[in-house]
Amino acid sequence: MILTYYPATRIFIRMEATMLDFRTETFLCAARLLNFTRAAAELNITQPAVTQHIHYLEEYYHTKLFSLRGKKLLLTEQGEHLYQALTTIRNDELRLQNELNTIAKRKKPLSMGATMTVGEFMLPVPLSRLLRSHPDRKIRLSIDNTTKLLNMLREGTLDVAMIEGRFPKEEFDFLIWKQVEFIPVCSSRHHFREEPSIISDLFPETLILRESGSGTREILEFYLKDHDCDVDCFSGIQEITNMNAIRILTEEDCGITFLYESVVRDSIRRGAIRQIPLKDFHIVHNIVFIWRKNSIFSGEYQEIFRELS
Template sequence: MNVKHLEAFLTVARLLNFGEAARTLNYSQSTISEQISGLEEYLGTKLFERIGRRVFLTEQGKKLFPFAERIVRDAEELKNLFNDSTIISGSLHIGAAETLCAFWLPPLLKEYRQLYPKVEINIKVGNCVDFPQWLQQNSIDVAFSLNDESKQQQLRQIELFHGETVFITSPDHELSTGLVLELENLAGQTLLLPEGYCGYPMDLKNLLEKEGVKANMIMQFGSLESIKQCIKNGLGVSLLPKIAVEEEIKRGEIISLAWNGQDIPIQAQVLFHRDKWLSPPLAALEKLILAKIGKKKDQ
Protein backbone atom coordinates (compact mmCIF):
# COMPACT_ATOMS: atom_id res chain seq x y z
CA MET A 1 0.00 0.00 0.00
CA ASN A 2 1.17 3.54 -0.72
CA VAL A 3 -0.33 7.01 -0.59
CA LYS A 4 -1.23 6.97 -4.30
CA HIS A 5 -3.46 3.95 -3.66
CA LEU A 6 -5.25 5.88 -0.95
CA GLU A 7 -5.58 8.95 -3.20
CA ALA A 8 -7.17 6.73 -5.86
CA PHE A 9 -9.50 5.23 -3.25
CA LEU A 10 -10.61 8.67 -2.02
CA THR A 11 -11.24 9.96 -5.53
CA VAL A 12 -13.32 6.94 -6.52
CA ALA A 13 -15.17 7.10 -3.18
CA ARG A 14 -16.11 10.74 -3.76
CA LEU A 15 -17.10 10.37 -7.41
CA LEU A 16 -18.37 6.77 -7.31
CA ASN A 17 -17.14 6.42 -10.86
CA PHE A 18 -13.85 4.79 -11.89
CA GLY A 19 -13.75 6.60 -15.25
CA GLU A 20 -14.27 10.05 -13.70
CA ALA A 21 -11.66 9.27 -11.03
CA ALA A 22 -9.15 8.28 -13.73
CA ARG A 23 -9.73 11.55 -15.62
CA THR A 24 -9.45 13.59 -12.42
CA LEU A 25 -6.12 11.99 -11.47
CA ASN A 26 -4.82 11.83 -15.08
CA TYR A 27 -4.46 8.04 -14.95
CA SER A 28 -5.89 5.34 -17.17
CA GLN A 29 -8.96 3.57 -15.81
CA SER A 30 -7.00 0.30 -15.69
CA THR A 31 -4.38 1.96 -13.45
CA ILE A 32 -7.08 3.14 -11.03
CA SER A 33 -8.59 -0.35 -10.97
CA GLU A 34 -5.16 -1.88 -10.25
CA GLN A 35 -4.53 0.58 -7.40
CA ILE A 36 -7.90 -0.20 -5.82
CA SER A 37 -7.34 -3.94 -6.25
CA GLY A 38 -3.91 -3.64 -4.65
CA LEU A 39 -5.37 -1.74 -1.71
CA GLU A 40 -8.15 -4.31 -1.28
CA GLU A 41 -5.59 -7.12 -1.38
CA TYR A 42 -3.41 -5.37 1.19
CA LEU A 43 -6.35 -4.78 3.56
CA GLY A 44 -7.97 -8.14 2.86
CA THR A 45 -11.41 -6.68 2.21
CA LYS A 46 -13.70 -5.39 -0.52
CA LEU A 47 -13.94 -1.59 -0.65
CA PHE A 48 -16.36 -1.12 -3.57
CA GLU A 49 -19.15 -3.13 -5.12
CA ARG A 50 -20.75 -2.76 -8.53
CA ILE A 51 -24.50 -3.12 -9.01
CA GLY A 52 -25.26 -2.81 -12.70
CA ARG A 53 -23.30 0.19 -13.88
CA ARG A 54 -23.27 1.90 -10.50
CA VAL A 55 -20.45 1.84 -7.95
CA PHE A 56 -21.03 1.85 -4.18
CA LEU A 57 -18.78 1.96 -1.12
CA THR A 58 -18.98 -1.14 1.02
CA GLU A 59 -19.25 -0.81 4.79
CA GLN A 60 -15.51 -1.52 4.99
CA GLY A 61 -14.88 1.20 2.43
CA LYS A 62 -16.87 3.67 4.52
CA LYS A 63 -14.74 2.78 7.56
CA LEU A 64 -11.54 3.35 5.60
CA PHE A 65 -12.57 6.76 4.20
CA PRO A 66 -11.75 9.03 7.21
CA PHE A 67 -8.48 7.18 7.87
CA ALA A 68 -7.46 7.54 4.21
CA GLU A 69 -8.24 11.26 4.26
CA ARG A 70 -6.07 11.75 7.33
CA ILE A 71 -3.17 9.68 5.98
CA VAL A 72 -3.14 11.51 2.62
CA ARG A 73 -3.30 14.90 4.34
CA ASP A 74 -0.52 13.97 6.77
CA ALA A 75 1.63 12.64 3.92
CA GLU A 76 1.25 15.92 2.00
CA GLU A 77 2.11 17.97 5.08
CA LEU A 78 5.11 15.72 5.77
CA LYS A 79 6.40 16.19 2.22
CA ASN A 80 6.00 19.96 2.47
CA LEU A 81 7.82 19.96 5.80
CA PHE A 82 11.03 18.84 4.11
CA ASN A 83 10.60 20.75 0.87
CA ASP A 84 12.45 23.97 0.29
CA SER A 85 9.86 26.43 1.59
CA THR A 86 10.82 28.89 -1.13
CA ILE A 87 9.90 26.43 -3.88
CA ILE A 88 6.19 25.69 -4.21
CA SER A 89 5.39 22.46 -6.02
CA GLY A 90 2.49 20.07 -6.35
CA SER A 91 -0.67 20.22 -8.42
CA LEU A 92 -3.77 22.36 -8.88
CA HIS A 93 -7.10 21.14 -10.24
CA ILE A 94 -9.10 24.12 -11.49
CA GLY A 95 -12.71 24.23 -12.63
CA ALA A 96 -13.57 27.13 -14.90
CA ALA A 97 -16.34 28.52 -17.06
CA GLU A 98 -15.37 28.54 -20.74
CA THR A 99 -15.99 32.29 -20.92
CA LEU A 100 -13.32 32.91 -18.26
CA CYS A 101 -10.94 30.44 -19.90
CA ALA A 102 -11.21 32.46 -23.11
CA PHE A 103 -10.02 35.83 -21.83
CA TRP A 104 -9.54 36.21 -18.06
CA LEU A 105 -7.71 33.12 -16.84
CA PRO A 106 -4.81 32.92 -19.36
CA PRO A 107 -2.95 36.05 -18.10
CA LEU A 108 -3.45 34.92 -14.48
CA LEU A 109 -2.17 31.41 -15.18
CA LYS A 110 0.76 32.75 -17.20
CA GLU A 111 1.86 34.86 -14.24
CA TYR A 112 1.28 31.96 -11.85
CA ARG A 113 3.43 29.62 -13.97
CA GLN A 114 6.23 32.19 -14.06
CA LEU A 115 6.16 32.44 -10.27
CA TYR A 116 5.62 28.73 -9.55
CA PRO A 117 6.94 26.66 -12.48
CA LYS A 118 6.97 23.42 -10.49
CA VAL A 119 3.18 23.40 -9.96
CA GLU A 120 1.23 21.18 -12.35
CA ILE A 121 -2.00 22.89 -13.45
CA ASN A 122 -5.05 20.92 -14.61
CA ILE A 123 -8.06 22.78 -16.07
CA LYS A 124 -11.54 21.26 -16.16
CA VAL A 125 -13.90 23.42 -18.22
CA GLY A 126 -17.48 23.04 -17.07
CA ASN A 127 -20.87 24.46 -16.32
CA CYS A 128 -21.01 26.83 -13.36
CA VAL A 129 -23.90 24.95 -11.76
CA ASP A 130 -21.63 21.88 -11.44
CA PHE A 131 -18.80 23.65 -9.60
CA PRO A 132 -20.26 23.43 -6.05
CA GLN A 133 -20.64 19.66 -6.45
CA TRP A 134 -17.14 19.30 -7.91
CA LEU A 135 -15.73 21.23 -4.95
CA GLN A 136 -17.74 19.07 -2.54
CA GLN A 137 -16.44 15.92 -4.23
CA ASN A 138 -12.89 17.32 -4.13
CA SER A 139 -12.48 16.66 -7.86
CA ILE A 140 -11.30 20.28 -8.20
CA ASP A 141 -9.45 22.53 -5.75
CA VAL A 142 -10.93 25.86 -6.87
CA ALA A 143 -13.52 27.14 -9.35
CA PHE A 144 -13.72 30.26 -11.51
CA SER A 145 -17.43 30.79 -11.98
CA LEU A 146 -20.05 33.19 -13.34
CA ASN A 147 -22.56 32.10 -10.70
CA ASP A 148 -23.10 33.83 -7.36
CA GLU A 149 -22.80 31.08 -4.73
CA SER A 150 -22.72 33.38 -1.69
CA LYS A 151 -25.77 31.65 -0.20
CA GLN A 152 -24.01 28.27 -0.08
CA GLN A 153 -22.54 28.19 3.40
CA GLN A 154 -20.00 25.48 2.58
CA LEU A 155 -18.39 27.70 -0.07
CA ARG A 156 -16.11 30.69 0.27
CA GLN A 157 -16.45 33.22 -2.53
CA ILE A 158 -14.22 36.06 -3.73
CA GLU A 159 -15.58 38.48 -6.31
CA LEU A 160 -13.21 38.83 -9.25
CA PHE A 161 -14.73 41.52 -11.45
CA HIS A 162 -17.81 42.99 -13.10
CA GLY A 163 -17.61 43.49 -16.86
CA GLU A 164 -19.68 44.64 -19.80
CA THR A 165 -21.40 42.48 -22.38
CA VAL A 166 -22.28 43.60 -25.91
CA PHE A 167 -24.66 42.40 -28.59
CA ILE A 168 -22.77 41.60 -31.78
CA THR A 169 -23.59 40.58 -35.34
CA SER A 170 -22.02 40.58 -38.79
CA PRO A 171 -21.63 43.87 -40.77
CA ASP A 172 -24.20 42.71 -43.35
CA HIS A 173 -26.86 41.55 -40.87
CA GLU A 174 -30.23 43.30 -40.98
CA LEU A 175 -29.74 44.61 -37.41
CA SER A 176 -26.39 46.28 -38.25
CA THR A 177 -28.06 49.32 -39.85
CA GLY A 178 -27.41 51.70 -36.94
CA LEU A 179 -30.66 51.24 -35.07
CA VAL A 180 -30.66 51.13 -31.28
CA LEU A 181 -31.39 47.53 -30.38
CA GLU A 182 -34.54 46.88 -28.37
CA LEU A 183 -35.42 43.53 -26.82
CA GLU A 184 -38.30 43.06 -29.26
CA ASN A 185 -35.83 43.35 -32.16
CA LEU A 186 -34.53 39.93 -31.12
CA ALA A 187 -37.88 38.31 -31.90
CA GLY A 188 -37.48 35.86 -34.78
CA GLN A 189 -33.68 36.18 -34.74
CA THR A 190 -31.16 33.36 -34.38
CA LEU A 191 -29.23 33.80 -31.12
CA LEU A 192 -25.80 32.27 -30.64
CA LEU A 193 -24.94 31.88 -26.96
CA PRO A 194 -22.44 30.06 -24.74
CA GLU A 195 -23.93 26.86 -23.39
CA GLY A 196 -24.84 26.57 -19.73
CA TYR A 197 -27.35 27.56 -17.10
CA CYS A 198 -25.73 30.51 -15.37
CA GLY A 199 -24.26 33.94 -15.92
CA TYR A 200 -25.09 36.43 -18.67
CA PRO A 201 -26.42 33.88 -21.26
CA MET A 202 -28.99 32.68 -18.74
CA ASP A 203 -29.81 36.28 -17.78
CA LEU A 204 -30.65 37.03 -21.43
CA LYS A 205 -32.78 33.89 -21.78
CA ASN A 206 -34.68 34.78 -18.61
CA LEU A 207 -35.24 38.34 -19.86
CA LEU A 208 -36.60 37.09 -23.20
CA GLU A 209 -38.95 34.68 -21.43
CA LYS A 210 -40.11 37.33 -18.96
CA GLU A 211 -40.97 39.78 -21.75
CA GLY A 212 -42.45 37.12 -24.03
CA VAL A 213 -39.93 37.66 -26.82
CA LYS A 214 -39.34 34.48 -28.84
CA ALA A 215 -36.19 34.01 -30.86
CA ASN A 216 -36.36 31.93 -34.01
CA MET A 217 -33.64 29.69 -32.61
CA ILE A 218 -31.09 29.67 -29.80
CA MET A 219 -27.86 27.90 -30.77
CA GLN A 220 -25.56 27.01 -27.88
CA PHE A 221 -21.80 26.61 -28.21
CA GLY A 222 -19.06 25.35 -25.93
CA SER A 223 -16.55 27.82 -27.36
CA LEU A 224 -16.59 31.62 -27.68
CA GLU A 225 -14.32 31.35 -30.71
CA SER A 226 -16.92 29.19 -32.46
CA ILE A 227 -19.58 31.80 -31.76
CA LYS A 228 -17.42 34.59 -33.14
CA GLN A 229 -16.67 32.64 -36.34
CA CYS A 230 -20.38 31.92 -36.84
CA ILE A 231 -21.24 35.60 -36.27
CA LYS A 232 -18.65 36.65 -38.86
CA ASN A 233 -20.40 34.34 -41.31
CA GLY A 234 -23.79 35.96 -40.71
CA LEU A 235 -25.48 33.20 -38.71
CA GLY A 236 -27.22 35.52 -36.25
CA VAL A 237 -26.80 37.70 -33.15
CA SER A 238 -24.86 37.03 -29.96
CA LEU A 239 -24.25 38.49 -26.51
CA LEU A 240 -20.63 38.18 -25.38
CA PRO A 241 -18.22 39.86 -22.95
CA LYS A 242 -16.97 43.09 -24.49
CA ILE A 243 -13.36 42.24 -23.70
CA ALA A 244 -13.68 39.00 -25.69
CA VAL A 245 -14.70 40.72 -28.94
CA GLU A 246 -12.93 44.10 -28.86
CA GLU A 247 -10.26 43.13 -31.41
CA GLU A 248 -12.79 41.79 -33.94
CA ILE A 249 -14.89 44.95 -33.55
CA LYS A 250 -11.82 47.16 -34.14
CA ARG A 251 -11.02 45.21 -37.31
CA GLY A 252 -14.61 45.59 -38.53
CA GLU A 253 -15.13 41.82 -38.69
CA ILE A 254 -18.19 42.08 -36.44
CA ILE A 255 -20.47 44.93 -35.36
CA SER A 256 -21.33 46.00 -31.81
CA LEU A 257 -25.01 46.92 -31.51
CA ALA A 258 -26.19 49.83 -29.37
CA TRP A 259 -28.48 48.35 -26.70
CA ASN A 260 -31.44 50.10 -25.13
CA GLY A 261 -32.42 47.47 -22.62
CA GLN A 262 -31.72 46.12 -19.16
CA ASP A 263 -28.02 45.89 -18.34
CA ILE A 264 -26.70 42.33 -18.63
CA PRO A 265 -23.25 42.36 -17.02
CA ILE A 266 -20.73 39.58 -16.63
CA GLN A 267 -19.93 38.85 -12.98
CA ALA A 268 -17.12 36.49 -12.05
CA GLN A 269 -16.26 34.81 -8.77
CA VAL A 270 -13.62 32.40 -7.52
CA LEU A 271 -14.96 29.65 -5.26
CA PHE A 272 -13.28 27.59 -2.54
CA HIS A 273 -14.75 24.91 -0.30
CA ARG A 274 -14.51 26.04 3.32
CA ASP A 275 -13.26 22.61 4.44
CA LYS A 276 -10.59 22.41 1.74
CA TRP A 277 -7.02 22.46 2.99
CA LEU A 278 -5.13 25.35 1.42
CA SER A 279 -2.11 23.53 0.05
CA PRO A 280 0.91 25.73 -0.81
CA PRO A 281 -0.04 25.82 -4.54
CA LEU A 282 -3.66 26.72 -3.73
CA ALA A 283 -2.65 29.32 -1.14
CA ALA A 284 -0.25 30.86 -3.66
CA LEU A 285 -3.03 31.08 -6.25
CA GLU A 286 -5.37 32.83 -3.82
CA LYS A 287 -2.61 35.26 -2.84
CA LEU A 288 -1.99 36.12 -6.51
CA ILE A 289 -5.72 36.61 -7.16
CA LEU A 290 -6.08 38.93 -4.17
CA ALA A 291 -3.03 40.90 -5.30
CA LYS A 292 -4.50 41.35 -8.81
CA ILE A 293 -7.89 42.38 -7.43
CA GLY A 294 -6.20 44.84 -5.07
CA LYS A 295 -4.24 46.40 -7.94
CA LYS A 296 -7.43 46.90 -9.97
CA LYS A 297 -9.22 48.50 -7.05
CA ASP A 298 -6.30 50.89 -6.51
CA GLN A 299 -6.24 51.99 -10.18
Protein backbone atom coordinates in the same frame (compact mmCIF):
# COMPACT_ATOMS: atom_id res chain seq x y z
CA MET B 1 -12.00 13.10 20.67
CA ILE B 2 -11.88 16.52 18.99
CA LEU B 3 -14.80 18.94 18.72
CA THR B 4 -14.57 21.35 15.77
CA TYR B 5 -17.12 24.14 15.37
CA TYR B 6 -18.19 25.15 11.82
CA PRO B 7 -19.78 28.63 11.97
CA ALA B 8 -21.57 28.35 8.63
CA THR B 9 -23.29 25.14 9.70
CA ARG B 10 -23.84 26.14 13.36
CA ILE B 11 -22.91 22.66 14.57
CA PHE B 12 -19.93 20.90 16.17
CA ILE B 13 -18.34 18.08 14.19
CA ARG B 14 -16.99 15.34 16.46
CA MET B 15 -13.90 13.60 15.11
CA GLU B 16 -11.62 10.96 16.54
CA ALA B 17 -7.92 10.89 15.67
CA THR B 18 -8.78 9.77 12.12
CA MET B 19 -10.68 11.88 9.61
CA LEU B 20 -13.81 10.49 7.93
CA ASP B 21 -14.72 6.85 8.53
CA PHE B 22 -16.90 4.45 6.54
CA ARG B 23 -20.12 5.58 8.24
CA THR B 24 -19.64 9.22 7.33
CA GLU B 25 -18.83 8.15 3.76
CA THR B 26 -22.12 6.23 3.76
CA PHE B 27 -23.94 9.33 5.00
CA LEU B 28 -22.34 11.54 2.31
CA CYS B 29 -23.38 9.11 -0.42
CA ALA B 30 -26.93 8.72 0.91
CA ALA B 31 -27.29 12.50 1.34
CA ARG B 32 -26.11 13.10 -2.22
CA LEU B 33 -28.41 10.48 -3.77
CA LEU B 34 -31.30 10.81 -1.28
CA ASN B 35 -31.90 7.11 -1.76
CA PHE B 36 -30.62 4.36 0.56
CA THR B 37 -31.00 1.62 -2.09
CA ARG B 38 -28.92 3.51 -4.65
CA ALA B 39 -26.36 4.43 -1.99
CA ALA B 40 -26.01 0.76 -1.04
CA ALA B 41 -25.46 -0.17 -4.69
CA GLU B 42 -22.88 2.58 -5.23
CA LEU B 43 -20.98 1.65 -2.04
CA ASN B 44 -21.33 -2.08 -2.71
CA ILE B 45 -22.88 -2.77 0.69
CA THR B 46 -26.36 -3.90 1.76
CA GLN B 47 -29.25 -1.51 2.34
CA PRO B 48 -29.55 -2.62 6.02
CA ALA B 49 -25.88 -1.64 6.40
CA VAL B 50 -26.66 1.85 5.06
CA THR B 51 -29.56 2.16 7.51
CA GLN B 52 -27.34 0.95 10.38
CA HIS B 53 -24.62 3.52 9.52
CA ILE B 54 -27.15 6.36 9.41
CA HIS B 55 -28.71 5.30 12.72
CA TYR B 56 -25.23 5.23 14.30
CA LEU B 57 -24.57 8.82 13.19
CA GLU B 58 -28.00 9.98 14.37
CA GLU B 59 -27.26 8.57 17.81
CA TYR B 60 -23.73 9.99 17.71
CA TYR B 61 -24.96 13.52 16.92
CA HIS B 62 -28.24 13.17 18.89
CA THR B 63 -30.38 14.34 15.96
CA LYS B 64 -32.40 13.06 13.00
CA LEU B 65 -30.53 13.40 9.71
CA PHE B 66 -33.22 12.24 7.25
CA SER B 67 -36.98 12.51 7.05
CA LEU B 68 -39.68 11.12 4.74
CA ARG B 69 -42.21 13.24 2.87
CA GLY B 70 -44.54 10.64 1.46
CA LYS B 71 -42.13 8.25 -0.26
CA LYS B 72 -39.49 10.93 -0.85
CA LEU B 73 -36.36 10.87 1.31
CA LEU B 74 -35.15 14.31 2.42
CA LEU B 75 -32.37 15.71 4.57
CA THR B 76 -33.46 17.40 7.77
CA GLU B 77 -32.08 20.87 8.46
CA GLN B 78 -29.48 19.28 10.75
CA GLY B 79 -28.72 16.67 8.10
CA GLU B 80 -28.12 19.38 5.49
CA HIS B 81 -25.76 21.24 7.84
CA LEU B 82 -23.85 18.04 8.57
CA TYR B 83 -23.66 17.19 4.85
CA GLN B 84 -22.13 20.58 4.00
CA ALA B 85 -19.59 20.42 6.84
CA LEU B 86 -18.52 16.82 6.17
CA THR B 87 -18.22 17.50 2.43
CA THR B 88 -15.78 20.33 3.15
CA ILE B 89 -13.80 18.11 5.54
CA ARG B 90 -13.72 15.30 2.97
CA ASN B 91 -12.52 17.63 0.20
CA ASP B 92 -9.84 19.15 2.46
CA GLU B 93 -8.65 15.66 3.36
CA LEU B 94 -8.35 14.73 -0.33
CA ARG B 95 -6.21 17.80 -0.95
CA LEU B 96 -4.16 17.15 2.18
CA GLN B 97 -3.46 13.59 1.03
CA ASN B 98 -2.42 14.97 -2.35
CA GLU B 99 -0.02 17.43 -0.76
CA LEU B 100 1.49 14.79 1.54
CA ASN B 101 2.01 12.47 -1.43
CA THR B 102 3.84 15.16 -3.41
CA ILE B 103 5.68 17.10 -0.70
CA ALA B 104 8.86 15.11 -1.34
CA LYS B 105 8.94 16.65 -4.82
CA ARG B 106 8.28 20.12 -3.33
CA LYS B 107 5.21 20.49 -5.52
CA LYS B 108 1.74 21.49 -4.37
CA PRO B 109 -0.67 20.75 -7.21
CA LEU B 110 -3.63 23.09 -7.37
CA SER B 111 -6.69 21.85 -9.22
CA MET B 112 -8.32 24.90 -10.75
CA GLY B 113 -11.47 25.16 -12.83
CA ALA B 114 -12.65 27.91 -15.15
CA THR B 115 -15.71 28.43 -17.25
CA MET B 116 -15.06 28.39 -20.98
CA THR B 117 -15.27 32.16 -21.41
CA VAL B 118 -12.92 32.77 -18.49
CA GLY B 119 -10.54 29.96 -19.44
CA GLU B 120 -10.28 30.96 -23.10
CA PHE B 121 -10.33 34.75 -22.96
CA MET B 122 -9.64 36.11 -19.45
CA LEU B 123 -7.43 33.71 -17.50
CA PRO B 124 -4.44 32.84 -19.77
CA VAL B 125 -2.52 36.11 -19.30
CA PRO B 126 -2.79 36.36 -15.47
CA LEU B 127 -2.18 32.61 -15.20
CA SER B 128 1.00 32.97 -17.27
CA ARG B 129 2.19 35.68 -14.85
CA LEU B 130 1.55 33.36 -11.91
CA LEU B 131 3.47 30.49 -13.52
CA ARG B 132 6.42 32.72 -14.44
CA SER B 133 6.57 33.97 -10.84
CA HIS B 134 6.35 30.43 -9.45
CA PRO B 135 7.94 28.07 -12.00
CA ASP B 136 7.72 25.13 -9.55
CA ARG B 137 4.00 25.60 -9.05
CA LYS B 138 1.96 22.73 -10.50
CA ILE B 139 -1.54 23.60 -11.68
CA ARG B 140 -4.18 21.39 -13.26
CA LEU B 141 -6.71 23.51 -15.14
CA SER B 142 -10.13 22.16 -16.13
CA ILE B 143 -12.35 24.21 -18.44
CA ASP B 144 -16.07 23.45 -18.42
CA ASN B 145 -19.45 25.06 -17.80
CA THR B 146 -20.55 26.45 -14.43
CA THR B 147 -22.79 23.53 -13.47
CA LYS B 148 -20.07 20.92 -14.03
CA LEU B 149 -17.43 22.98 -12.22
CA LEU B 150 -19.67 23.36 -9.15
CA ASN B 151 -20.17 19.60 -9.06
CA MET B 152 -16.41 19.06 -9.35
CA LEU B 153 -15.86 21.40 -6.38
CA ARG B 154 -18.45 19.45 -4.38
CA GLU B 155 -16.76 16.14 -5.26
CA GLY B 156 -13.31 17.44 -4.31
CA THR B 157 -11.81 17.05 -7.80
CA LEU B 158 -11.33 20.84 -7.93
CA ASP B 159 -9.84 23.09 -5.26
CA VAL B 160 -10.96 26.44 -6.70
CA ALA B 161 -12.87 27.69 -9.73
CA MET B 162 -13.43 30.92 -11.61
CA ILE B 163 -17.03 31.05 -12.76
CA GLU B 164 -19.55 33.46 -14.21
CA GLY B 165 -22.80 31.66 -13.41
CA ARG B 166 -24.86 31.66 -10.23
CA PHE B 167 -23.79 29.47 -7.31
CA PRO B 168 -25.11 28.65 -3.81
CA LYS B 169 -23.34 31.06 -1.45
CA GLU B 170 -24.13 28.84 1.52
CA GLU B 171 -21.79 26.20 0.04
CA PHE B 172 -18.88 28.30 -1.22
CA ASP B 173 -16.64 31.15 -0.14
CA PHE B 174 -15.87 33.59 -2.94
CA LEU B 175 -14.06 36.73 -4.05
CA ILE B 176 -15.03 38.93 -7.00
CA TRP B 177 -12.26 38.68 -9.60
CA LYS B 178 -13.58 40.92 -12.38
CA GLN B 179 -16.67 42.90 -13.34
CA VAL B 180 -17.30 42.62 -17.07
CA GLU B 181 -19.88 44.07 -19.44
CA PHE B 182 -22.25 41.60 -21.13
CA ILE B 183 -23.45 42.92 -24.50
CA PRO B 184 -25.58 41.98 -27.54
CA VAL B 185 -23.55 41.81 -30.77
CA CYS B 186 -23.91 40.98 -34.46
CA SER B 187 -21.79 40.87 -37.57
CA SER B 188 -20.79 44.31 -38.85
CA ARG B 189 -22.39 43.40 -42.17
CA HIS B 190 -25.68 42.26 -40.63
CA HIS B 191 -28.73 44.25 -41.78
CA PHE B 192 -31.82 44.51 -39.57
CA ARG B 193 -35.18 45.20 -41.16
CA GLU B 194 -35.40 48.02 -38.66
CA GLU B 195 -32.55 49.02 -36.33
CA PRO B 196 -33.38 47.50 -32.89
CA SER B 197 -33.70 49.65 -29.79
CA ILE B 198 -35.11 47.19 -27.21
CA ILE B 199 -34.64 43.47 -26.56
CA SER B 200 -37.92 42.42 -28.21
CA ASP B 201 -36.73 43.97 -31.49
CA LEU B 202 -34.20 41.13 -31.68
CA PHE B 203 -36.74 38.32 -31.50
CA PRO B 204 -37.03 37.98 -35.31
CA GLU B 205 -33.30 37.09 -35.37
CA THR B 206 -31.47 33.77 -35.05
CA LEU B 207 -29.80 33.53 -31.64
CA ILE B 208 -26.42 31.82 -31.22
CA LEU B 209 -25.86 30.72 -27.61
CA ARG B 210 -24.10 28.26 -25.34
CA GLU B 211 -25.51 25.03 -23.95
CA SER B 212 -27.68 24.82 -20.83
CA GLY B 213 -25.57 25.04 -17.67
CA SER B 214 -23.18 27.63 -19.10
CA GLY B 215 -22.74 30.96 -17.33
CA THR B 216 -23.38 33.20 -20.34
CA ARG B 217 -26.61 31.39 -21.21
CA GLU B 218 -27.76 31.60 -17.59
CA ILE B 219 -27.19 35.38 -17.53
CA LEU B 220 -29.27 35.84 -20.67
CA GLU B 221 -32.02 33.48 -19.50
CA PHE B 222 -32.41 35.28 -16.16
CA TYR B 223 -32.56 38.64 -17.94
CA LEU B 224 -35.20 37.37 -20.37
CA LYS B 225 -37.21 35.83 -17.53
CA ASP B 226 -37.28 39.24 -15.79
CA HIS B 227 -38.79 40.62 -19.01
CA ASP B 228 -41.43 37.85 -19.25
CA CYS B 229 -39.82 36.05 -22.18
CA ASP B 230 -37.24 33.34 -22.90
CA VAL B 231 -34.82 32.17 -25.60
CA ASP B 232 -37.67 30.52 -27.51
CA CYS B 233 -38.94 34.01 -28.34
CA PHE B 234 -36.17 34.26 -30.95
CA SER B 235 -36.99 33.03 -34.44
CA GLY B 236 -34.26 30.39 -34.30
CA ILE B 237 -31.55 29.05 -31.99
CA GLN B 238 -28.09 27.71 -32.78
CA GLU B 239 -26.57 26.02 -29.72
CA ILE B 240 -22.75 25.98 -29.76
CA THR B 241 -20.57 24.74 -26.90
CA ASN B 242 -17.41 26.64 -27.88
CA MET B 243 -17.15 30.38 -27.24
CA ASN B 244 -14.59 31.02 -29.98
CA ALA B 245 -16.84 29.24 -32.49
CA ILE B 246 -19.74 31.46 -31.42
CA ARG B 247 -17.60 34.54 -32.04
CA ILE B 248 -16.58 33.33 -35.52
CA LEU B 249 -20.14 32.36 -36.48
CA THR B 250 -21.30 35.80 -35.38
CA GLU B 251 -18.59 37.44 -37.50
CA GLU B 252 -19.83 35.35 -40.44
CA ASP B 253 -23.38 36.68 -39.90
CA CYS B 254 -24.94 33.34 -38.90
CA GLY B 255 -26.95 35.03 -36.15
CA ILE B 256 -26.75 37.44 -33.25
CA THR B 257 -25.40 36.63 -29.81
CA PHE B 258 -24.73 37.97 -26.30
CA LEU B 259 -21.12 37.90 -25.10
CA TYR B 260 -18.74 39.58 -22.70
CA GLU B 261 -17.22 42.71 -24.20
CA SER B 262 -13.72 41.33 -23.50
CA VAL B 263 -14.46 38.28 -25.68
CA VAL B 264 -15.36 40.35 -28.76
CA ARG B 265 -13.10 43.36 -28.13
CA ASP B 266 -10.65 42.41 -30.88
CA SER B 267 -13.47 41.58 -33.30
CA ILE B 268 -15.05 44.98 -32.67
CA ARG B 269 -11.66 46.67 -33.11
CA ARG B 270 -11.18 44.85 -36.45
CA GLY B 271 -14.65 45.88 -37.59
CA ALA B 272 -15.88 42.27 -37.86
CA ILE B 273 -18.50 42.60 -35.09
CA ARG B 274 -20.50 45.51 -33.75
CA GLN B 275 -22.38 46.04 -30.53
CA ILE B 276 -26.17 46.30 -30.79
CA PRO B 277 -27.22 49.36 -28.74
CA LEU B 278 -30.36 48.55 -26.74
CA LYS B 279 -32.09 50.94 -24.36
CA ASP B 280 -33.22 48.17 -22.02
CA PHE B 281 -30.13 45.94 -21.90
CA HIS B 282 -27.31 46.97 -19.54
CA ILE B 283 -25.58 44.14 -17.69
CA VAL B 284 -22.29 44.21 -15.79
CA HIS B 285 -21.55 40.77 -14.42
CA ASN B 286 -19.18 39.48 -11.74
CA ILE B 287 -16.58 36.82 -12.47
CA VAL B 288 -15.98 35.12 -9.13
CA PHE B 289 -13.22 33.00 -7.63
CA ILE B 290 -14.79 30.33 -5.41
CA TRP B 291 -13.85 27.43 -3.12
CA ARG B 292 -15.58 25.21 -0.57
CA LYS B 293 -16.80 27.15 2.47
CA ASN B 294 -14.67 26.85 5.62
CA SER B 295 -11.81 25.06 3.84
CA ILE B 296 -8.63 24.90 5.89
CA PHE B 297 -6.81 25.98 2.71
CA SER B 298 -8.72 29.27 2.41
CA GLY B 299 -5.58 31.35 3.09
CA GLU B 300 -3.69 29.65 0.27
CA TYR B 301 -6.61 30.08 -2.12
CA GLN B 302 -6.87 33.79 -1.31
CA GLU B 303 -3.14 34.20 -2.03
CA ILE B 304 -3.65 32.55 -5.45
CA PHE B 305 -6.54 34.95 -6.06
CA ARG B 306 -4.33 37.96 -5.27
CA GLU B 307 -1.67 36.77 -7.68
CA LEU B 308 -4.23 36.31 -10.46
CA SER B 309 -5.79 39.74 -9.90
